[in-house]
Amino acid sequence: MREPKLRRRLFFNGLFRAGIYGLAFGALLPLFLILIDVFVKGLPVISWNFLVNTPKATGETGGGIANAIVGSLMLVTLATAMALPIGVAAGVYLSEARQSRLAYFTRLAVDVLQGMPSVVIGIIAYLWLVRVMGKFTALSGGLALALMMLPLVVRGTEEVLKLVPAHIKEASLALGVPHYRTVLRVVIPCGLPGIISAVLLGVSRIAGETAPLLFTAFGNRFLEFSPLKPVGSLPLTIFTYAMSPYQDLQAQAWGASVVLIVLVLATNIISRVVITRWKIQF
Amino acid sequence: MKIVSTILTILAVLCLGGAALAAEELLGAGATFPEPLYSKMFDVYYSQTGNKVNYQGIGSGGGIQQILGKTVDFGGTDAFLTPEQLAKSPDNPLLHIPTAMGAVVVTYNLPGKPQLKMTPDVIAGIFLGQIKSWNDSRITGLNPGVQLPGDPIVVVHRSDGSGTTFVFTDYLSKVSPDWKEKVGAGTAVKWPLGLGGKGNPGVAGLVQQMKGAVGYVELSYAKKNNLPYAVVKNRAGNFIVPSIKSVSLAAGASMPDDTRVSITDTDTKDGYPISAFTWILVYKEQAYGNRKASKAKALAKLLWWMTHEGQKYNADLLYAPLAGDVKAKAEKIIKSVTFNGQPILK
Amino acid sequence: MRRERLFRNLLQLAAWLVGLNVLVISITLFWGASPTLRHFGPGFLWSSHWNPVTDEFGALPFLAGTLATSFLALALSLPLSLSMAILLGEFLRGRWLSNVFKSLVDLIAAVPSVIFGYWGLMVLVPWVREVEMQLMPLGQRLGIEIMPYGVGVLTASLVLAVMIIPNTASIAREVLELVPRDLKEAAYSFGATRYEVVRSVIVPYARSGIFAGVLLSLGRALGETMAVTMVIGNTNEMPANLFAPANTMASVIANELAEATTAIHYSSLVAVGLVLFLVTTGINFIGTYIIKKMTVQA
Numbered sequence: 074m075r076e077p078k079l080r081r082r083l084f085f086n087g088l089f090r091a092g093i094y095g096l097a098f099g100a101l102l103p104l105f106l107i108l109i110d111v112f113v114k115g116l117p118v119i120s121w122n123f124l125v126n127t128p129k130a131t132g133e134t135g136g137g138i139a140n141a142i143v144g145s146l147m148l149v150t151l152a153t154a155m156a157l158p159i160g161v162a163a164g165v166y167l168s169e170a171r172q173s174r175l176a177y178f179t180r181l182a183v184d185v186l187q188g189m190p191s192v193v194i195g196i197i198a199y200l201w202l203v204r205v206m207g208k209f210t211a212l213s214g215g216l217a218l219a220l221m222m223l224p225l226v227v228r229g230t231e232e233v234l235k236l237v238p239a240h241i242k243e244a245s246l247a248l249g250v251p252h253y254r255t256v257l258r259v260v261i262p263c264g265l266p267g268i269i270s271a272v273l274l275g276v277s278r279i280a281g282e283t284a285p286l287l288f289t290a291f292g293n294r295f296l297e298f299s300p301l302k303p304v305g306s307l308p309l310t311i312f313t314y315a316m317s318p319y320q321d322l323q324a325q326a327w328g329a330s331v332v333l334i335v336l337v338l339a340t341n342i343i344s345r346v347v348i349t350r351w352k353i354q355f
Numbered sequence: 356m357k358i359v360s361t362i363l364t365i366l367a368v369l370c371l372g373g374a375a376l377a378a379e380e381l382l383g384a385g386a387t388f389p390e391p392l393y394s395k396m397f398d399v400y401y402s403q404t405g406n407k408v409n410y411q412g413i414g415s416g417g418g419i420q421q422i423l424g425k426t427v428d429f430g431g432t433d434a435f436l437t438p439e440q441l442a443k444s445p446d447n448p449l450l451h452i453p454t455a456m457g458a459v460v461v462t463y464n465l466p467g468k469p470q471l472k473m474t475p476d477v478i479a480g481i482f483l484g485q486i487k488s489w490n491d492s493r494i495t496g497l498n499p500g501v502q503l504p505g506d507p508i509v510v511v512h513r514s515d516g517s518g519t520t521f522v523f524t525d526y527l528s529k530v531s532p533d534w535k536e537k538v539g540a541g542t543a544v545k546w547p548l549g550l551g552g553k554g555n556p557g558v559a560g561l562v563q564q565m566k567g568a569v570g571y572v573e574l575s576y577a578k579k580n581n582l583p584y585a586v587v588k589n590r591a592g593n594f595i596v597p598s599i600k601s602v603s604l605a606a607g608a609s610m611p612d613d614t615r616v617s618i619t620d621t622d623t624k625d626g627y628p629i630s631a632f633t634w635i636l637v638y639k640e641q642a643y644g645n646r647k648a649s650k651a652k653a654l655a656k657l658l659w660w661m662t663h664e665g666q667k668y669n670a671d672l673l674y675a676p677l678a679g680d681v682k683a684k685a686e687k688i689i690k691s692v693t694f695n696g697q698p699i700l701k
Numbered sequence: 702m703r704r705e706r707l708f709r710n711l712l713q714l715a716a717w718l719v720g721l722n723v724l725v726i727s728i729t730l731f732w733g734a735s736p737t738l739r740h741f742g743p744g745f746l747w748s749s750h751w752n753p754v755t756d757e758f759g760a761l762p763f764l765a766g767t768l769a770t771s772f773l774a775l776a777l778s779l780p781l782s783l784s785m786a787i788l789l790g791e792f793l794r795g796r797w798l799s800n801v802f803k804s805l806v807d808l809i810a811a812v813p814s815v816i817f818g819y820w821g822l823m824v825l826v827p828w829v830r831e832v833e834m835q836l837m838p839l840g841q842r843l844g845i846e847i848m849p850y851g852v853g854v855l856t857a858s859l860v861l862a863v864m865i866i867p868n869t870a871s872i873a874r875e876v877l878e879l880v881p882r883d884l885k886e887a888a889y890s891f892g893a894t895r896y897e898v899v900r901s902v903i904v905p906y907a908r909s910g911i912f913a914g915v916l917l918s919l920g921r922a923l924g925e926t927m928a929v930t931m932v933i934g935n936t937n938e939m940p941a942n943l944f945a946p947a948n949t950m951a952s953v954i955a956n957e958l959a960e961a962t963t964a965i966h967y968s969s970l971v972a973v974g975l976v977l978f979l980v981t982t983g984i985n986f987i988g989t990y991i992i993k994k995m996t997v998q999a
Contacts, residue, residue, distance in 0.1 A: 086894035093792065096784035097802070100870070103863040104809045107820045130395035132579045132672070162715030169712070179716040182723035188985035189726075189978065190924025192954045196974045197726050199958065200733055207644060208426050209382070220722070227719060253708035281813020284926040284951070288959045294394070295380075295407045303382060303409060308815045312927065315819040317556035318563045318580040330816050341811045345804070417960030507837075509848060514935035516753065516960045543753045550850055550946050551935030553956065565830065565851060 111330045118328030128294050134321045138329050140296050144211070144304035145336075148290060149276055151215025151300055156222040156275065161268060164230025165256060179227075187224035194220050195285030203289055211297070211304040214290030218282060222275035229271020233264040236352070266351040273344035277337045283308035307333040379653035380407040385418015385431030386518045387555040389633040391575045392455055392674050393431065396665045406653055412554055416516015416542045422449065422636045425644055428654055430636040433457075433518025434542050435615035447643060450688050451634040453614050454661050456606065456675040458597035459522050459629040460577050460584035463569040464562050465489065466504065468583040472497045472594050475530035475628075478587070481508055481569060482527070483534060484548040489567060504567070511561045511570035514551025516542040522631040523571045526619035530590075530628075571629075574598075575673045589628040590620055601627035603675040614684055632681075635661070642695045651692075655699040658689045727978075734972035736965060745972060751937040751953075753961075758969035760976060762939045766947035767977070769854050769940060770929065771922040774861035775915065781862075782869035782918070783911070787899060789870075790877030803874070810867035818931035821860040826851040826932060829859070833944055840944075847944045852934040855943045860928045868918040869911075876910030876995060877903060910995045916988030923981045926951040950977040 126137030163179060170176050194217050202213035237260055245255040261268070283306075286292075291303035292313070307329050314326035383393075390412040397408040413421075415432035422430030423443055435451055461478055463471070477493050480486040486493055490503045513520045524540040538544050552558035552570070559576040562568040574597050577584045586594045595601045605618050605626030620628050635658060641651035662685045666676040677685060690700050731738075737745060737758065748759025785806060793799040830851030840847035880903050888898045904911070934946020935956060948956070950973045961967035 082894050082897070086896040089896035089899070090792075093784045093788050096781050097788040100781035100785045100866050101802070101805055101809075104805065104812070106824070107812065107816065110820055110824065111816060128394075130398045131391040132575075133395075159715050159718050162712055163719045166712035166716045175713060175716050175720070178720045182720040184985065184989055185723050185982055186719075186726075188920055188924075188981055190926065190951055190981055192924070192926045192951045193730070193974045193978045194726075196733070196954065196958065196971055197729055200729055200971075203426065204424075207424075220726075223719065223722075251705055253705045256708070277811055281815065283813075283815045284955050287955055291382075291384075291959075292411045293409045294397075295401070295409060302380060303411075308813055308927070311815050311819060312931070313556075315815075315822060315931065316553060316560050318559035318576060318582070319556075320580075326819060330819060333813060334816060337811055337813060338808070341808070345807075413959050420960050507848060509850060514956055516957075545752055549936075550852060551937075553935065564826070565849070567849070 108334070111327060111334055114324070115327035115329075115331030118324050119331060123325070123328055124332075127296060132319060136321075136325065138307065138310055138325065138332065140293060140305045141307045141310040141329060142332065143296055143298070144290070144293065145280060145306045145308075145333075147211055147298070147300065147304055148214050148218055148286070148306055149280055151211060152218035152222050152279055153272065153276065155215060155219035156226050157272060160223050160226030161230050161261075164227045164268075165234060165261070167227065167231040168234035169256065183224045183227050186220065187228075189221075191217075191221060191282055191284045195288060198285060198289045208301075209289065209291035209303040211290055211300045211302065214286045214304065214306070215300065217285035217289050218279040221282065221285070222272075222279050225275040225278060226268075226271055229274065230264075230268050233267030233271065233348075234260060236267070237263050266347050270344045270348035270351070273340045273347070277340040277344065280340070281308055281333060281337050283312050307336075379650055380409060381428045381650070381654055381657060383408065383410040383418075383429040383431060383635070384413050384421045384427045385410075385636075386415040386433050386633055387412035388415070388433045388457055388459075388519045388522075388573045388631070389431060389455055389674065390555070391573075391579070392669060392672050395668050395672060396661060399668065400657065400660060400665070406657070408657060412556075414513070414515040414542075414554060415518030415521065418518075418636065419542075420516075422638075425638075428637075428650070429658075431633065432636060433631050433633045434521035435617075435632075435634060436636070444638070447638050447640045449636050450639050450692065451614050451636060452658055452662065452685050452688055453632045453634050453677060453681055454665075454685075455669050455677065456602050456618075456630060456632050457673075458574040458602045458627050459519055459526070459571050459631065460574050460597045461569065461587070461629075462559070462562055462572055462577040462582045462584045464564075464566055465583065466566075467502070468581070469498070469501045469503075470583055470596075471501065471585050472588070473585040474588045475527070478585075479527050479531035479534045482510055482512070482547070482549070483537060484510070506567035509565050509568040510546070510549030511552055511558050511565075511568050512546045512549050513543075513558060514553050517554075518542060518631075518633070519555060519571065519573060520544065522617075522619060523629065525617055526629045529620040574602075578673055587628055589626060590622050591624045593625060595625060595627045597627045597629075599670060599673060599675045601625060602630040603678060605630035606632075606678060606681065610681060610684065612684060612687075614681070614688065630675075637692060639691060640693050640696075641699070642693075648694050651694040652699055655689060655692050658692075659686075659700060662686065662689065730971060730975045730978055734968055734975045736968040737972040740965060741969075745969070746976070749939050753957075753963075753966050756963060756965050758965065758972075760950070760969075760973050762937055763948055763950040763953050763973055764976070765939050766854065766933065767923055767949040767951070769943075769947070770857045770861055770933070770949060771919055773854070773858035773943070774865060774922050775919055777858060777862035778866050778918065779869065779915065782866045782914075783873060785866065785870040786873030786877055786911075786914075790874040791895075791899060791903065794878065803871070806867050806870050809863070814864065814925060814928040815931075817860055817864055818928035821856060821928060821932045822852075825856050825859055829853070829856045836944075845942050845944075847942070850934060850944070850946055852932050853944050853946045854933065854940050857929045857933040857947075857949070858943075860932055861922050861925060864925060864928060865918040865922050868921050869914040872914030872917060872992065873907070873911045876907040876914070876992075879910070879995070880906050909991050913988045913991035913995070916984050916991070920981050920985040920988060923984065924951060924977065926955050930955050950974070 123137045127140045129136035198213045198217035245259045293303045293305045297304045311326045311329045314322040415434050418430035418432045421427040490505045521542045528535040528540040552561045555572050558570040559572045562570045605621040669676045749761040750757040750759045789799045830849050833849045888902045930952040936946040940947035
């Protein structure tokens with residue numbers, strides 16, 4: 074009597090199960106397609122020359138992306154230098170003074186900043202620095218990226234420090250160590266791997282950003298080490314070359330994509346590994 | 356802590372060292388029309404003099420905007436400044452220095468890469484959306500030997516403010532009253548239909564990708580990427596193949612002293628009707644903001660080089676070199692660039 | 702004691718800097734956009750003319766483009782991300798395989814958007830173009846004009862859909878894991894199949910959390926710039942249908958800011974940025990608020 078109904082329910086259950094597995098694999102499929110495409114098309118392009126040369130004149134082959142690599146590294150360094158001190162300090166504050174009004178206001182601000190589209194942050198950096206200084210600089214690009222990195226650093230630091238077990242802190246205080254010293258010499262060092270992990274995650278996020286750089290760092294065909302000049306970057310190079318008709322440049326865009334993806338994935342994975350191993354301690 | 360401070364010190368030294376060691380670096384931005392030429396010129400200039408000239412192709416509209424905003428040392432444009440734009444800097448006028456001549460060609464993606472003949476009406480009709488497919492009688496009538504597919508025509512235009520657009524629409528406004536009324540001329544117009552590509556490369560890239568696409572780009576972009584382009588009927592009634600020769604012929608006789616002139620729809624017998632000059636924009640008085648004398652001098656020297664030794668790179672990239680009288684006018688303008696009232700080049 | 706105070710003050714200063722930063726950002730946006738706001742008023746939002754030549758600016762085409770691509774992307778990605786969430790939070794819960802999948806999903810979020818854009822341009826666009834060519838006769842009969850551009854709202858939505866999968870997937874998974882065990886076990890003990898438990902117990906319980914994840918995905922999709930710019934066709938008009946090219950608020954700013962020709966053009970772009978900022982912040986707020994309520998509850 075109940076058999077047919079049960080069979081129907083079991084059938085739907087099986088259908089559901091197949092559907093979930095299928096759709097979930099479908100969710101991952103594009104990722105694999107993209108990664109395979111990037112590596113298949115990009116790896117052949119990578120050579121020592123490619124990594125070390127600067128671009129050649131339009132239409133000539135043999136150019137490279139050294140300027141973009143150096144530019145990206147420089148922008149990331151500038152951004153980290155700007156975001157790290159303020160971000161860690163704010164994160165420390167939030168983990169210490171949980172309930173104060175300032176903490177509430179700061180957390181609100183961090184939430185807003187995290188959700189901000191990268192173009193809007195680019196507009197801000199353009200208005201604050203490029204318009205005021207009267208020129209395009211790596212510094213303005215670094216500022217835009219720092220603003221994007223800030224929420225990740227603040228949040229990450231706060232979370233990490235909250236995870237540090239209370240007894241470590243209390244032991245230090247019980248020994249008579251002043252509070253500020255406890256934080257500086259005990260709590261932060263204990264949480265350092267976690268903080269580093271948050272910073273690396275931030276780096277991985279901003280290394281691939283293009284939009285804010287379009288009107289701040291602007292781009293540069295030459296190797297540039299001064300933060301007061303425009304610089305190229307990997308995402309910008311990919312964007313420009315991808316849309317051009319020159320086959321050689323399109324191939325270079327794939328090569329640059331490989332370099333960028335390796336950079337981004339490496340920092341991402343290292344960040345995850347660091348935090349997992351640190352968490353295991355507790 | 357020590358590691359951090361060591362790293363920071365090294366970085367600071369690198370940055371300061373980089374800033375100090377740099378020979379004069381000039382920043383320019385603007386038209387993508389001459390970009391293949393400029394990138395070659397500046398590469399050679401760097402290897403010859405060690406001076407870096409960083410040029411970013413963001414479109415003539417961008418070039419004009421950035422030089423007006425004084426965020427770049429020079430702007431590149433194929434659309435000379437209108438009186439309104441010139442009026443934005445009344446005390447320190449912007450000078451136009453021509454560097455080359457080029458052709459705006461109608462390029463398309465068709466099987467067999469045929470070289471099609473087109474009249475001004477046909478071009479206007481295509482870009483107005485009146486001629487919708489490639490085997491329209493107006494096109495096949497002009498090209499009896501060519502097998503044209505029935506594919507729809509996919510129009511590609513510029514999405515950014517473009518001197519190339521200005522030249523193209525200026526030409527169309529002169530030859531088609533319909534176009535003049537419906538669309539007009541400008542660096543950015545309201546296109547009746549079509550896709551937008553960013554820069555000359557963007558348009559060329561889209562045309563290259565899409566079967567049946569048609570767009571307008573500088574000759575170099577089409578030729579160097581094996582894209583076919585149209586042979587256009589000029590005012591004298593001849594079908595002209597865009598080339599260095601036909602572009603040079605389009606220059607015609609008279610040119611104003613400030614070199615701001617449009618040479619589209621030329622009345623010369625064998626001139627290509629969609630030709631144009633491209634210019635570099637600089638301020639006459641270079642001592643603005645906190646510009647240094649060394650930078651102004653480097654700029655003036657660059658301009659002189661571009662109009663003299665640099666000209667030998669034009670032909671390979673399919674740009675026409677400056678003819679004698681144009682060059683003379685350019686020289687005069689370059690010599691009029693001053694720093695604190697004193698001309699820089701004697 | 703003095704050092705103690707100094708330390709505290711430094712920390713507070715940092716917190717203030719972060720907070721004020723955001724305040725100054727908002728003020729800057731309003732200030733930059735004010736010429737346009739004063740000139741056009743609220744009509745800016747529903748005017749569909751964007752013509753740099755005649756200095757007429759209206760944000761409607763970009764609002765339409767943004768909303769169309771974002772909502773379509775959401776609809777396309779939802780089945781995929783929810784399935785992933787259910788797989789990880791229910792089927793494979795606690796097993797090592799779930800960590801592998803979770804890392805893979807997070808990897809999607811790590812891929813830079815310009816690479817998504819390039820892939821979309823080289824792979825998706827030709828494919829969509831083929832589809833459009835097949836659909837053209839059908840479209841003609843229905844009165845819809847379909848040009849085989851390949852770029853357009855549809856392609857942009859496809860790329861976006863892939864990019865926002867991780868957002869919903871991870872939030873939904875966390876929320877699903879929060880469902881109390883006894884509720885599920887009670888249902889199973891009644892003889893319910895897995896499907897029935899998911900459908901009738903787990904999902905309804907986690908409904909608001911899933912909704913919050915959806916909102917956060919939406920927030921991400923609204924602000925995405927580069928991947929969209931490369932495949933949307935860069936046309937400042939209202940898209941006639943899914944296959945038409947368009948522009949989003951983010952992509953028009955990326956395209957035109959460096960070369961805005963007049964002061965009003967330039968402030969209109971900032972105004973578009975302001976609108977984008979307000980919309981994304983609003984949506985993100987609602988999403989975060991719901992999640993906070995849910996996690997406090999649990």
